[in-house]
Amino acid sequence: MSNQKLQLPLQTLSLVAGFMVWVILSSLMPFIKEDINLTIGQVSWVTAVPVILGSILRVPIGYWTNRFGARWIFLISLIFLIFPVYYISIASSFIGLIIAGLFIGVGGAIFSTGVTSLPKYYPKERHGFVNGIYGVGNIGTALTAFGAPIIAGQFGWEVTVRLLIIPLILFAILNFFFGDRNEPKVSTPLKNQIKSVYRNQKLWFLSLFYFLTFGSFVAFTVYLPNFLVSEFNLTEVDAGLRTAGFIALCTLIRPLGGWLGDKFDPFKILILVFTGLTLSGVLLSFSPTITLYTVGTLTVAICSGIGNGTVFKLVPFYFSKQGGIVNGIVAAMGGLGGFFPPLILSTVFSLTGHYAIGFMALSQFALASLIIVIWMYYSDKLNLSNQIVENTGQGVMVTDTTGVITNVNKAFTEVTGFRAEEALGEKTKLLSSGYHTADFYQSMWDELERNHYWQGDIWNKRKNGEVFHEWLTISAIEGDEGEIIKYVGIFSDISNEKPSVN
Template sequence: MNSIRRRLLPLQTVSLVLGFMVWVILSSLMPFIKEDIKLTSSQLAWVTAVPVLFGSITRVPVGYWTNRFGARKLFMISFVLLLAPVFWISAADSFEKLIIGGIFLGIGGGIFSVGVTSLPKYYPKERHGFVNGIYGIGNLGTAISAFGAPVVADRIGWEQTVLLYSVLLVVMAVLNFVLGDRQEKPVVTPLMEQIRAVSPNAKLWLLCLFYFLTFGSFVAFTVYLPNFLVSHFGLTKVDAGIRTAGFIVLATAMRPIGGWLGDRFNPFKILIVVFAGLTLSGIVLSFAPAMKVYTLGCLIVAFCAGTGNGTIFKLVPMYFSKQAGIANGIISMMGGLGGFFPPLILTILYNATGHYAIGFMALSQIALSCLILVVWLYYQDRLRLSANIIESTIEAILITDTNSIITSINPAFTAVTGYTSEEAVGKKPSMLKSGRQDKSFYDEMWRSLREHGSWQGEIWNRRKNGDIYLEWLSITAIKNDAGEVKCYAGMFSDISNVRGAGKRTG
């Protein structure tokens, strides 16, 4: 298994690098392509957005097929299929031909689902965040194309540059054939059955929203920056490519760090920082700042988007351990769609208003919404953990309001007393009284609760069947931030056997 791990992680990561390189051919070379093929601003937006759309849609079936047929076959087939659009685009001379080629370039983005579905099979759950983060370094493929393609095209032309990708595709198809795992364990659950199993879970759609924003902003900026930097700031095509590559490198470098942070710390805390940063950067960019401030805003987006991309996939196996493949596919699909819509929306807004401010402000508001939802999930997770602890503890627990009315009990309470939740909730703890303690005993208990907020000691109580038993009881007053008592929590255990004091009334 260790030898397979050492081989597959770099193999699949490099395969993703190539897939992403091919996926963004059109956006990387658009400053050159639009000199030969006349495109309106709307057509330009569609040409760069179509590969993103189809790359996103294919991620769900690709994740399913990976589970069924294995990563080796999926990578091989994908690289062979990508040869067709590469040759087609190299000879394209119209908007329509670029659109047709872009549709099939989407395969390059769809293969993201291969690794996130396959690699976790070879690692323990506590390392999934880091492993998926390492695999996510494949995002670097977009940087390689954004930086390298314009440099090569400046020397040999964009058509010949596109053809060079076919050599790499053949090489990686062969490497996957030779080095891929031929014994990968298949999962043959029908696709629709898997979708039905995960779709009712609200957390799936919240993770989709989070990844829609983090990966979507990464893809959107990757597609949008090269042409924007040339047209808005007057940079050369090569300079714009270098700056875009810097954005991609930072976002890509932060992805494994985000996965590692998700493994090491609470992932929700990491996402709180991520969405706070995206909210801030969106506001900064909406004011159309000068080049230095604009660069800072973009770098914040790269830092936060990359970190969030790695952290989110740590959460998937936490909630979908049995359906990780289909959940990864759906979530990554939504992330890709997050990169499809922004360039189109920005183009529409720019044509209507003459600037991009509204689009960037929308980014900040969506990020703010995600921030609120993550905070809510964080506290829900803590409450759920507390509830699980209460439900699972061997100590009997009851909660009462300030009027001494029982509001909840745990299973251990029923095991000790015999009273079920239906029988106990709404009653007072006096239902357990044995009659062995006098009024002064209870007066002293309440005096301690009022003065110190707690009481503990031995007390005789009666079970539902009439048995009298001795228990060790601790009572704590639960207060709010203002210091007001909101409820009382009692925890007790039966110590009759320890003391040899169990009796039965008759």
């Protein structure tokens, strides 16, 4: 296997190691609470804080990956994580857990390394699937959620935490020896990259989508272990198994989301995703039983997993030259999406005694995202149609039903000499050469009314007064009720094929 082909499995497994560390506090919180006295609010902060650095650092890490390569970023990050992991194992207070938790956020931040590096090795039509495969590295959270409670029950939570140092050292070594030393680099300053994209509304729409899809994944990952124990009186091991099931389903289905984004229109996939999240949020708001709660949670897992894979298909589609910084920003917003929900849920519970309002907020965010996706879908189709009209080699003129010009393209100006601002709002007689009789035009309109179509050659006049010969096709555009709302004329100059008129 060539060194380049090694990068996908190597970076994916490195992400597994990072994510195993990222969620260690939430996975072991039922055990940690037995030794360290924590309030409900403090538990929420301890489990949420790792998400902060894991989100904010995704922007510079995406940039650094482009500049220095994934080999060095993974190597340095994995070695750095050894220190906060060991500190957690000896922590004895809320403050100690907060400090260590902040720095293990690096384990989540390295996500933007792979989504920036790996697309360099594959054609665009495979970016969705490749990023989906890399996203399977999220399974590291499932391994911790499933395995950590079992090991902690046998050897204690402190020993369980220290065991994570082993995969960190192992994958740091593997990256040193097998990471690609010749990865293509991008050295554009970070400030310039941010300035080139921050005003693009599509960046913030994609960030919102990932805020919701990946944020839901992270939020449920850190929230479920303690919630299932306190709300449904499950054992720590049972809660860990159920959380691991949620994580595994969400993670393993992510490549499917990437593949669907490659195979079909990604906007249509996201419409289904946000419809599912909207309905599941409503179900979770009113589910009193563990069975209905499980159905709602697994629906979130499926929709989030597919959404996570699909969103990163759209990033290189819109930002082929700024992939590193955009991947970092979108990934950062996804991480932040996992920071706020646990805090909001604990606050809502302390005020109302239940979680319904918090889950309903998930539903409303998903509904808002659904509306935006639908708007982007139809907006992109319209923009594509406009680009086709604008760049076609033939002149195009659109009029309303009274013959007033409402749109023209560049070829119209090249043939007639009239700029768009000179033609818009004028009647089509602007081009009249005076060569044709009233009966000619009446015959044209009669055929348009009968067939909604007319085609033939006609003499028209340029801005400079020169008469030219054109081949013209006029089509009627119908509205939803079948009524004619516009006419589109497409023409080409055939003066060289006919004798001129003086």
